[in-house]
Amino acid sequence: MQKTYKFVTAEEAASYVNNGDIIGFSGFTPAGCPKEVPTAIAKRAEAFHAEGKEFKIGMYTGASTGDSLDGALARADAILFRTPYQSNKDLRSALNTERAPYFDMHLSALASHLRFGFMPKPNFAIIEVCDITADGELIPTSGVGISPTIANLADHIIVELNHNHPKELRGFHDIFEPLDPPHRLPMTLLKPSDRMGTTSIKVDPKKILCVVETWRNDEVGGFAPTDEITDNIGKNVATFLAGEIKSGRIPKEFLPIQSGVGNIANAVMASLGTNPDIPNFEMYTEVIQDSVIALIKSGKIKFASGCSLTITTPILKELYADLEFFRDKLVLRPQEMSNSPELARRLGLITINTALEADIFGNVNSTHVMGSKMMNGIGGSADFTRSAYISIFTTPSTAKGGKISSIVPMVTHVDQNEHSVNIIITEHGVADLRGKSPIQRAHEIIEKCVAPEYKEMLREYLTLNSSCHTPQSLSACFGMHREFLKTGTMLGTKWENYKD
Amino acid sequence: MQKTYKFVTAEEAASYVNNGDIIGFSGFTPAGCPKEVPTAIAKRAEAFHAEGKEFKIGMYTGASTGDSLDGALARADAILFRTPYQSNKDLRSALNTERAPYFDMHLSALASHLRFGFMPKPNFAIIEVCDITADGELIPTSGVGISPTIANLADHIIVELNHNHPKELRGFHDIFEPLDPPHRLPMTLLKPSDRMGTTSIKVDPKKILCVVETWRNDEVGGFAPTDEITDNIGKNVATFLAGEIKSGRIPKEFLPIQSGVGNIANAVMASLGTNPDIPNFEMYTEVIQDSVIALIKSGKIKFASGCSLTITTPILKELYADLEFFRDKLVLRPQEMSNSPELARRLGLITINTALEADIFGNVNSTHVMGSKMMNGIGGSADFTRSAYISIFTTPSTAKGGKISSIVPMVTHVDQNEHSVNIIITEHGVADLRGKSPIQRAHEIIEKCVAPEYKEMLREYLTLNSSCHTPQSLSACFGMHREFLKTGTMLGTKWENYKD
Numbered sequence A, B: 001m002q003k004t005y006k007f008v009t010a011e012e013a014a015s016y017v018n019n020g021d022i023i024g025f026s027g028f029t030p031a032g033c034p035k036e037v038p039t040a041i042a043k044r045a046e047a048f049h050a051e052g053k054e055f056k057i058g059m060y061t062g063a064s065t066g067d068s069l070d071g072a073l074a075r076a077d078a079i080l081f082r083t084p085y086q087s088n089k090d091l092r093s094a095l096n097t098e099r100a101p102y103f104d105m106h107l108s109a110l111a112s113h114l115r116f117g118f119m120p121k122p123n124f125a126i127i128e129v130c131d132i133t134a135d136g137e138l139i140p141t142s143g144v145g146i147s148p149t150i151a152n153l154a155d156h157i158i159v160e161l162n163h164n165h166p167k168e169l170r171g172f173h174d175i176f177e178p179l180d181p182p183h184r185l186p187m188t189l190l191k192p193s194d195r196m197g198t199t200s201i202k203v204d205p206k207k208i209l210c211v212v213e214t215w216r217n218d219e220v221g222g223f224a225p226t227d228e229i230t231d232n233i234g235k236n237v238a239t240f241l242a243g244e245i246k247s248g249r250i251p252k253e254f255l256p257i258q259s260g261v262g263n264i265a266n267a268v269m270a271s272l273g274t275n276p277d278i279p280n281f282e283m284y285t286e287v288i289q290d291s292v293i294a295l296i297k298s299g300k301i302k303f304a305s306g307c308s309l310t311i312t313t314p315i316l317k318e319l320y321a322d323l324e325f326f327r328d329k330l331v332l333r334p335q336e337m338s339n340s341p342e343l344a345r346r347l348g349l350i351t352i353n354t355a356l357e358a359d360i361f362g363n364v365n366s367t368h369v370m371g372s373k374m375m376n377g378i379g380g381s382a383d384f385t386r387s388a389y390i391s392i393f394t395t396p397s398t399a400k401g402g403k404i405s406s407i408v409p410m411v412t413h414v415d416q417n418e419h420s421v422n423i424i425i426t427e428h429g430v431a432d433l434r435g436k437s438p439i440q441r442a443h444e445i446i447e448k449c450v451a452p453e454y455k456e457m458l459r460e461y462l463t464l465n466s467s468c469h470t471p472q473s474l475s476a477c478f479g480m481h482r483e484f485l486k487t488g489t490m491l492g493t494k495w496e497n498y499k500d
Helices: A010-014 A036-050 A067-075 A089-095 A107-116 A147-153 A228-247 A263-274 A290-298 A313-321 A341-347 A381-385 A438-449 A452-461 A479-487 B010-014 B036-050 B067-075 B089-095 B107-116 B147-153 B228-247 B263-274 B290-298 B313-321 B341-347 B381-385 B438-449 B452-461 B479-487
Strands: A022-025 A057-060 A079-083 A124-132 A137-140 A156-162 A208-214 A257-259 A281-284 A301-306 A330-332 A350-354 A357-359 A390-394 A423-425 A430-432 B022-025 B057-060 B079-083 B124-132 B137-140 B156-162 B208-214 B257-259 B281-284 B301-306 B330-332 B350-354 B357-359 B390-394 B423-425 B430-432
Touching: A010 A036, A010 A208, A022 A147, A036 A067, A036 A156, A036 A208, A067 A079, A067 A089, A079 A089, A107 A147, A124 A147, A137 A147, A228 A263, A228 A390, A228 A423, A228 A430, A257 A263, A263 A290, A263 A350, A281 A341, A290 A301, A290 A313, A341 A381, A341 B341, A350 A381, A381 A390, A423 A438, A430 A438, A438 A452, B010 B036, B010 B208, B022 B147, B036 B067, B036 B156, B036 B208, B067 B079, B067 B089, B079 B089, B107 B147, B124 B147, B137 B147, B228 B263, B228 B390, B228 B423, B228 B430, B257 B263, B263 B290, B263 B350, B281 B341, B290 B301, B290 B313, B341 B381, B350 B381, B381 B390, B423 B438, B430 B438, B438 B452
Parallel strands: A022 A057, A022 A124, A057 A079, A124 A156, A156 A208, A257 A281, A257 A350, A281 A301, A301 A330, A350 A390, A390 A423, B022 B057, B022 B124, B057 B079, B124 B156, B156 B208, B257 B281, B257 B350, B281 B301, B301 B330, B350 B390, B390 B423
Antiparallel strands: A124 A137, A423 A430, B124 B137, B423 B430
16 A cells, blocks of 8 residues: 555645645544644645735535644634534634635535535545555545545545554445435435445545545544533433333334434433433434443443544543444444435434524524524534424523523524424423414423523513414514623513514 | 215214314315315304304314315314414414414425324314225325325215316326334335325225215416516526526436426416426426416426326316326325425425515525414425425515515524525526525625615615624614514615614
8 A cells, every 4th residue: 555655744735735725524523534634734824824825725524623624724714615514613713703704504415515516516635544445445434424425526635544543443334425316316224223335435546646644533522511400401301202102102112313412412311321211222313422332332222323433532442442342333424324314204313402592482593692603503403303203402491690591582593493393301391392383382382491580571572462373573582682782681681672 | 886985965074073173184275175074064163153162173284275174164263273384364364363273384294293193183084086986995186185194094084075076087196105213114206207106095994984075176266477577587597597507507307396386486487488498397396286287288397296286277177178198297196295305305306485585694484474474384395495406485576566675684484594595586686595604695695686775775784793604683683674564664774773
């Protein structure tokens, strides 16, 4: 292999990239992202800028990435455009100040939209692998993302060969790209552990420009620990699902779980893991977190399909030390498969995602703080929610020590609307929105989910506009947000101050 | 057959239905809905009410219905609840005054949610047929809707045998109900003309309570004629699609078309039919309108798959007189198939639906007037939009003679959000939102689609909140609507009047 490919430093690899180039990056979350070359490109951009020259690149990633990718390029002011999701503080700052045009899109749609030509084709793909063969087989590491598509579309491929991931990961991936309409065929998975693809990404070896070696770990951070509020949310989710099985609304075989990322998701997984009325189950999700690995070890999770192992370094080392135990219990797929609405619907996923805010009529904001400032992006939440067997959103009932109610009259940005949100769960309880009119939903959410100190305020809101299907007041609907922006708390909101 | 089933009057059939019963009705739009028994149930309700007794029924339909169904039962104040879509003026009035709790849902989801037990099971199904066999085969008429599911779930079936629809319609339907998770299999259609089901709905004959004969036509109204504005919208759609084919972003084989209902849809179909750069094509849609039949006759449309023939009586009579010409060019399926997101995505639909209002960031309101009053419902628009190859929304740039701009800073209700809307088209032009940040989208929409008299107002709006991802002002975002509510026109909106 040493003879086949050109091994270079990250700086040399970066030197091939020029102003205006468009790059697709491997990985999904910090897992499986290239680390050396992006940082070297950022340094190259800084050198150009120091000379008064332009240097910006277009960026396609799987989802969020590590700081050596999004952080470095944002700090270097080197971003021409960026899609589809991010969670880096410096990138967030850049895109909220118009220094990085950002297009927030469903993660399942990116690969197909690139193939359709809806966005400019990447001319470079930078792909992290644990192994590469002389005939052009690339074996991904801990995250797949859009790697198969960018490897096919790009003119040039730069490989980061990461020796911290064992070559024995071959076999953990299920790599598949669908044909495009009008020639598309059904995706054939019938259960999370089925496979329909190959174990590697096959490319023309001539497209491989160079290989950069690295020994750097994925930049996966920990999450805030669970607390009484997240624990109660987790318990409410598990109790609700156990009740649905008992009632027959969820089949007694149970159904695969999709779960978002973060400390609420960890609390939910912990509760599902310990509730005796929840059968052993499978995951069909995008991000496999530490808590999933623990439940695979305990036997509660029988199988997990995802797009990435977004696992802290100590846990990932444990997993790699015991790889054969996990070989028939884990699979990683491109996000076009892991987040496929077709598969989510067929498999009948129970989807559990976190709301930034929800409104009393059942709409959910997943992305925008106060309607304007981008937090992270929609990610896969709508890929799963819209196609779920049953869709659940969780949120603590308040934020900022009670100064913000997470449940408001109207969300300031709608990412999941009333038509797709079945269940809202806070630490106070479970609101079941299925089959209810907007007014019935409002009463259900206020009485079951809202913090005690905000209940009366929201009940009063419902009286401002009567004789209509959805009693919104266009002058008052953002009164609680505007009160917070003026006074630092929603608690003192008086509706008479927000009437035309 | 006369010996097998009990033939009764509509009044006798209605007498089996009691207060609190839950009824599923056949059909989709006025096409294929029962007509005699619903009106008789409404009369029965009025008789009960006259005696001071309660009489209300729960109602599941395919979509909208005829006036003898929704209108009669709304006027009789006989609705316990109603889902998933409606367009009747008396029902609209009832649900906007809290006299009829209404749950607005995606049309593709209703049948599965009924099977899952997410809403109460119907105890009656009332199904219009053109033929019924002694062993329980029901042949639907001009609309299918949720008929297979309600026929399976209901304890009792009341059949309306409509002699105005020929028995020879057998073979025009493709009836299929998927298994539910965890046993669901792929839907196997690869092109609009494929089939995967049966030609009839098979039920246990013992469940058929009685048969009512009728000779009544579907209550399909005409639409407002096309005019200069709708013609220009239609031309813009056709020119845009021709350009996409030329650029390679739509394959040269073209792709199946889904089109909404109404006079804009008729103008769009007319333009697609006459534009020489649009190849002959297939439809995969929910409602087949008069304009589609004309294009099948001319050969421009090769095949149309839908859930209903929502065709005016004279055109339907012509079609029935020449049934063998249409036999290999038309198929009617349950809405779970016609609106299936899995199939929409696989087939690669070009979806064309109408917005009630759109905002400068690409969100679309399909349902609520001024955020509160329900117009019709979301219908199938999101089933198709969210799964489209490319999604288009059309709207005249203004309403009420220019007093309302159809494009506003923030829509008052979000039915299709920025993540799913690719293209917005008015009589003024085409806004292409793909791959653009919110601010880039806003400029694109304002410059291409907004009416001249509202352009400067919307440009100014963008300056109210800077340094953020999506420049919304929570105090001003509904300023244009509030101005209209106060003064009867949006034209005089001054942003300084809507600042905190």
